[in-house]
Amino acid sequence: xxxxxxxxxxxxxxxxxxxxxxxxxxxxxxxxxxxxxxxxxxxxxxxxxxxxxxxxxxxxxxxxxxxxxxxxxxxxxxxxxxxxxxxxxxxxxxxxxxxxxxxxxxxxxxxxxxxxxxxxxxxxxxxxxxxxxxxxxxxxxxxxxxxxxxxxxxxxxxxxxxxxxxxxxxxxxxxxxxxxxxxxxxxxxxxxxxxxxxxxxxxxxxxxxxxxxxxxxxxxxxxxxxxxxxxxxxxxxxxxxxxxxxxxxxxxxxxxxxxxxxxxxxxxxxxxxxxxxxxxxxxxxxxxxxxxxxxxxxxxxxxxxxxxxxxxxxxxxxxxxxxxxxxxxxxxxxxxxxxxxxxxxxxxxxxxxxxxxxxxxxxxxxxxxxxxxxxxxxxxxxxxxxxx
Numbered sequence: 392x393x394x395x396x397x398x399x400x401x402x403x404x405x406x407x408x409x410x411x412x413x414x415x416x417x418x419x420x421x422x423x424x425x426x427x428x429x430x431x432x433x434x435x436x437x438x439x440x441x442x443x444x445x446x447x448x449x450x451x452x453x454x455x456x457x458x459x460x461x462x463x464x465x466x467x468x469x470x471x472x473x474x475x476x477x478x479x480x481x482x483x484x485x486x487x488x489x490x491x492x493x494x495x496x497x498x499x500x501x502x503x504x505x506x507x508x509x510x511x512x513x514x515x516x517x518x519x520x521x522x523x524x525x526x527x528x529x530x531x532x533x534x535x536x537x538x539x540x541x542x543x544x545x546x547x548x549x550x551x552x553x554x555x556x557x558x559x560x561x562x563x564x565x566x567x568x569x570x571x572x573x574x575x576x577x578x579x580x581x582x583x584x585x586x587x588x589x590x591x592x593x594x595x596x597x598x599x600x601x602x603x604x605x606x607x608x609x610x611x612x613x614x615x616x617x618x619x620x621x622x623x624x625x626x627x628x629x630x631x632x633x634x635x636x637x638x639x640x641x642x643x644x645x646x647x648x649x650x651x652x653x654x655x656x657x658x659x660x661x662x663x664x665x666x667x668x669x670x671x672x673x674x675x676x677x678x679x680x681x682x683x684x685x686x687x688x689x690x691x692x693x694x695x696x697x698x699x700x701x702x703x704x705x706x707x708x709x710x711x712x713x714x715x716x717x718x719x720x721x722x723x724x725x726x727x728x729x730x731x732x733x734x735x736x737x738x739x740x741x742x743x744x745x746x747x748x749x750x751x752x753x754x755x756x757x758x759x760x761x762x763x764x765x766x767x768x769x770x771x772x773x774x775x776x777x778x779x
Contacts (some may be wrong), residue, residue: 397619413622417631418631419632422635425463425639434600434604436639438596439643441645446592447585451581452713454535454538455481456481456483457505457535457542458484458503459543460486460498461488461509462508463487463501464490464491464510465509465510467513469513470705476550482749483542483543483546494506494508497678504529504537505526505529507525510523524600526540583655585712585713587743587744589651590647592703593643594670595677597639597677598677599703600699602636603682603694605636605685606685615724618629632682633675636678640674641670641671641674644667651743659743660744665752669738669742669755672760672763679766679769680766681702682770684701705726705727705730706732710728710732731758
């Protein structure tokens with residue numbers, strides 16, 4: 392009886408099979424190491440929660456509870472009506488004094504952010520049609536001062552409109568009514584503007600900082616050198632490193648989305664699937680930056696410092712998270728547009744507050760994909776070069 396010939400196996404198929412077996416074994420090892428090391432879990436899960444609470448509740452660009460010193464030198468009913476109009480809202484609180492000198496003292500001691508002066512001849516000049524209200528502002532904070540100026544002018548304009556309505560006289564611009572509507576931010580709060588940016592900051596921190604730190608630690612301990620004397624190839628090691636921290640980054644994304652909807656009531660007008668896909672793409676970019684930093688430094692302390700200075704801090708200051716890049720000098724604007732976080736920030740805010748605008752989605756995703764390919768290729772090339 393003749394024996395059967397064993398089926399031949401293509402060398403390429405065998406290599407592919409070995410590749411996936413090695414990759415699965417390495418990824419399993421990385422997951423176990425991630426779960427054993429509590430410091431990694433603290434950075435990957437605890438730090439995002441802390442950032443959500445700190446930035447979500449502690450950081451606001453809104454001006455509320457502006458303190459006004461109202462110098463009420465005129466005892467007329469009209470002057471008292473204006474003083475009452477300046478008080479009693481969530482945006483302003485007024486302290487009535489009897490002279491402008493007292494109001495200025497309150498500003499000097501920083502007990503008041505602005506002073507409103509109603510002179511002694513206010514009622515007489517109002518009857519003559521030439522009344523004036525003086526507003527003094529703390530110029531040390533121009534953004535806050537501009538907001539307070541708008542609040543005071545709006546309150547005085549509302550008072551004047553009500554007075555004209557009671558008198559039955561024609562208002563200025565009679566027959567024309569301005570009806571305003573706040574697009575993309577119906578709540579008119581900076582929280583809706585800041586919370587989507589937390590997605591960028593948290594994914595940058597988890598992807599870049601954690602990956603650079605863990606990889607540099609393994610360089611220091613000689614773990615990677617021990618792996619590379621086996622049949623394991625550098626690309627398999629890098630892919631195995633990416634998988635667990637990619638999932639940790641997605642966990643941070645889930646925390647941000649839950650906090651945005653349940654804690655801060657921020658809507659998501661765009662496609663959730665597009666948001667998830669773009670976030671996965673940016674997570675790969677962040678991981679590529681972390682791998683590249685660790686391959687160059689091979690030192691935990693140095694890798695952590697470079698990761699903070701080269702990724703997290705620029706993402707915080709130069710990506711448009713707080714400052715509009717159109718208002719910064721051209722050189723700073725150029726640096727900001729070199730950061731992948733800038734394009735992801737623009738994309739996330741559009742998907743949250745405006746909707747799925749496909750030309751912008753395709754442009755930003757294309758740029759992020761290019762960054763991902765270049766960074767991963769550089770990380771692999773540097774790792775190979777350092778191992779030769």
